[in-house]
Amino acid sequence: MSNTRQLDDKVMVEMRGVNKWYGQFHVLKDVNLKVRQGERIVICGPSGSGKSTTIRCINRLEEHQKGDIVVADTVLNNDLKNIETIRREVGMVFQHFNLFPHLTVLENCALAPIWVRKTPRAEAEEIAMKYLRRVRIEEQALKYPGQLSGGQQQRVAIARSLCMNPQVMLFDEPTSALDPEMIKEVLDVMIELAEEGMTMLCVTHEMGFAKTVADRVIFMDKGQIIEENEPEAFFNNPQSERTQAFLSQILNH
Amino acid sequence: MSDLSKVRHEMLPDLPPPENTTGPVGWMRRHLFSSVTNTVLTLFTLYILYILLVPTIDWAFIKADWFGETRDACTSGGACWVFVTTRFSQFLYGFYPEELTWRINLAFILLAVQLVWLMIPKLPFKGIVSVLVLFVYPVVAFYLLYGGSFGLDVVETHKWGGLSLTLVLAVIGIVAALPFGVLLALGRRSEMPIVKSFCVVYIELWRGVPLITVLFMASVMLPLFVPAEVTFDKLLRALIGIVMFQSAYMAEVVRGGLQAIPKGQYEAAQALGLNYWKMMGLIVLPQALKLMIPGIVNTFIALFKDTSLVLIIGLFDLLAIVQAGLTDPKWLGYSVEGYAFVALMFWIFCFGMSKYSQHLERHFHTGHGSR
Ligand SMILES: Nc1ncnc2c1ncn2[C@@H]1O[C@H](COP(=O)(O)OP(=O)(O)O)[C@@H](O)[C@H]1O
Numbered sequence: 001m002s003n004t005r006q007l008d009d010k011v012m013v014e015m016r017g018v019n020k021w022y023g024q025f026h027v028l029k030d031v032n033l034k035v036r037q038g039e040r041i042v043i044c045g046p047s048g049s050g051k052s053t054t055i056r057c058i059n060r061l062e063e064h065q066k067g068d069i070v071v072a073d074t075v076l077n078n079d080l081k082n083i084e085t086i087r088r089e090v091g092m093v094f095q096h097f098n099l100f101p102h103l104t105v106l107e108n109c110a111l112a113p114i115w116v117r118k119t120p121r122a123e124a125e126e127i128a129m130k131y132l133r134r135v136r137i138e139e140q141a142l143k144y145p146g147q148l149s150g151g152q153q154q155r156v157a158i159a160r161s162l163c164m165n166p167q168v169m170l171f172d173e174p175t176s177a178l179d180p181e182m183i184k185e186v187l188d189v190m191i192e193l194a195e196e197g198m199t200m201l202c203v204t205h206e207m208g209f210a211k212t213v214a215d216r217v218i219f220m221d222k223g224q225i226i227e228e229n230e231p232e233a234f235f236n237n238p239q240s241e242r243t244q245a246f247l248s249q250i251l252n253h
Numbered sequence: 254m255s256d257l258s259k260v261r262h263e264m265l266p267d268l269p270p271p272e273n274t275t276g277p278v279g280w281m282r283r284h285l286f287s288s289v290t291n292t293v294l295t296l297f298t299l300y301i302l303y304i305l306l307v308p309t310i311d312w313a314f315i316k317a318d319w320f321g322e323t324r325d326a327c328t329s330g331g332a333c334w335v336f337v338t339t340r341f342s343q344f345l346y347g348f349y350p351e352e353l354t355w356r357i358n359l360a361f362i363l364l365a366v367q368l369v370w371l372m373i374p375k376l377p378f379k380g381i382v383s384v385l386v387l388f389v390y391p392v393v394a395f396y397l398l399y400g401g402s403f404g405l406d407v408v409e410t411h412k413w414g415g416l417s418l419t420l421v422l423a424v425i426g427i428v429a430a431l432p433f434g435v436l437l438a439l440g441r442r443s444e445m446p447i448v449k450s451f452c453v454v455y456i457e458l459w460r461g462v463p464l465i466t467v468l469f470m471a472s473v474m475l476p477l478f479v480p481a482e483v484t485f486d487k488l489l490r491a492l493i494g495i496v497m498f499q500s501a502y503m504a505e506v507v508r509g510g511l512q513a514i515p516k517g518q519y520e521a522a523q524a525l526g527l528n529y530w531k532m533m534g535l536i537v538l539p540q541a542l543k544l545m546i547p548g549i550v551n552t553f554i555a556l557f558k559d560t561s562l563v564l565i566i567g568l569f570d571l572l573a574i575v576q577a578g579l580t581d582p583k584w585l586g587y588s589v590e591g592y593a594f595v596a597l598m599f600w601i602f603c604f605g606m607s608k609y610s611q612h613l614e615r616h617f618h619t620g621h622g623s624r
């Protein structure tokens with residue numbers, strides 16, 4: 001199966017020669033990545049290989065020390081204005097959901113539109129309900145996150161990001177903290193999002209998801225991009241030994 | 254089918270727990286008389302309570318005298334509460350003119366009504382009441398207590414005293430210290446080196462000094478640094494000292510609360526585009542405040558008791574005014590009653606606050622809601 005489609009030429013995220021250190025530890029080495037509008041990228045690789053760090057550099061949750069990052073035509077530098085602009089356009093979903101436990105589901109979703117986009121409260125709540133409906137959880141809108149299951153919380157987290165109407169969505173292992181029976185409900189939402197044309201970067205080990213959704217799969221190891229390819233070629237005919245070893249490990253158990 | 258195969262076809266029913274493990278008898282058996290040692294300890298404790306409580310109750314209530322004009326009313330040999338009851342209004346209001354004490358009463362009733370309103374979860378308009386308490390009430394209370402406008406006569410602060418002064422010191426001390434404490438704590442966690450060093454130095458400096466020194470300095474040294482024509486009210490000086498001292502402690506309580514908020518909360522807030530102040534004000538502090546409640550109440554209780562130190566700079570708080578009463582030749586020898594009264598008043602307030610904070614903790618712990 002191939003996911004090849006006609007993609008826009010517009011580049012949404014571009015990383016050029018990005019390097020990052022934690023103290024003396026060289027965690028990202030010369031990462032180059034170009035994501036076009038509407039493109040769906042899956043990033044995989046062994047634990048500690050720098051996948052999270054890579055996508056967290058895109059919205060400046062981590063600072064890179066060398067190289068350039070451009071997101072939605074805004075250059076990511078130390079200018080707070082630019083950082084805020086980029087964060088408005090980039091949504092992020094975390095492994096551990098990170099919902100705000102002191103706010104209801106509805107308040108979680110309406111918060112950023114109200115305080116960042118300055119949307120009037122009533123309108124923001126309408127937007128929130130719209131996206132909660134899309135992730136099929138509108139009946140829980142008045143509950144607190146602690147009252148929901150993991151899968152429900154992660155769907156709320158996705159809705160919360162979508163409420164800001166982002167141009168790019170980053171997912172950092174969104175299903176890794178879930179009980180097995182809840183993984184599907186989250187992946188289904190992500191697949192729908194992909195079908196609607198959202199530009200997505202997903203760190204995940206759900207290879208089924210990668211095969212159905214990804215335009216490109218990227219394999220990282222030791223802070224470097226080792227291999228990238230269309231999913232079919234990537235899975236059936238990996239070129240690098242590291243990729244082969246990694247795939248045989250995660251596919252054979 | 255193998256021998257290892259086992260299948261249950263009918264589910265087991267729910268049963269009540271065995272008879273002798275529930276109810277008061279079961280409780281006593283398990284907790285008070287579970288073993289020989291436990292039984293001996295239980296009986297011993299009951300005995301101690303008996304030999305302590307019986308004479309105390311006898312002295313304080315049964316053989317006590319309550320009302321009268323002078324010490325001659327105390328004839329029964331128990332506690333002479335007459336000392337307290339005849340001077341009760343002085344213990345409450347200090348030297349505040351008697352015909353004006355309604356202003357103090359009104360100020361505290363207003364405060365109590367607003368606080369109770371905020372404490373009862375069911376009542377509406379919490380936001381409006383909070384704004385009233387924080388911004389409108391201080392002005393109203395100032396004019397009520399001090400006067401000087403709206404046709405209210407000025408009552409100089411040296412006439413203030415007793416329990417009302419203690420409460421004024423404690424309430425202003427804690428309320429004013431909270432915002433400073435929050436700012437200091439945020440500063441201490443800041444990544445800006447100058448801000449951070451300033452906050453660390455400030456906090457460590459004030460925390461390393463006893464309140465009594467601060468009060469001495471406020472009353473003796475502060476006037477040396479300001480021009481002679483500026484006269485600083487003595488109470489105001491004490492208050493400034495208390496607030497600066499208290500903010501350092503508050504900052505450490507707040508910092509403890511901030512540390513307990515997981516990194517993921519900051520990251521989620523940032524990823525949504527919230528700037529620093531919105532992230533702190535909307536996400537981090539509201540969660541941290543809940544965790545800080547026990548710490549805040551603890552420092553408040555400590556401060557409430559420490560306010561009695563102002564007696565050394567000549568302010569007549571509850572303790573000072575009772576002590577002054579004890580030096581009255583007509584009442585020599587009744588210090589036990591006087592101090593017992595002071596202790597009881599302090600205990601009532603501190604115990605009340607402690608209970609309320611436990612209630613809040615339970616509320617935040619079990620309920621998911623903050624409203
Ligand atoms: N804050 C940090 N300080 C120091 N080292 C870190 C920090 N965060 C991550 N690392 C290290 O950087 C490497 C890459 O981390 P990460 O991007 O989280 O890997 P992945 O998401 O691929 O598992 C790991 O070796 C990790 O130990």
Ligand SMILES: [Mg+2]
Nearest residue numbers: 051052053173
């Ligand atoms: Mg990771």
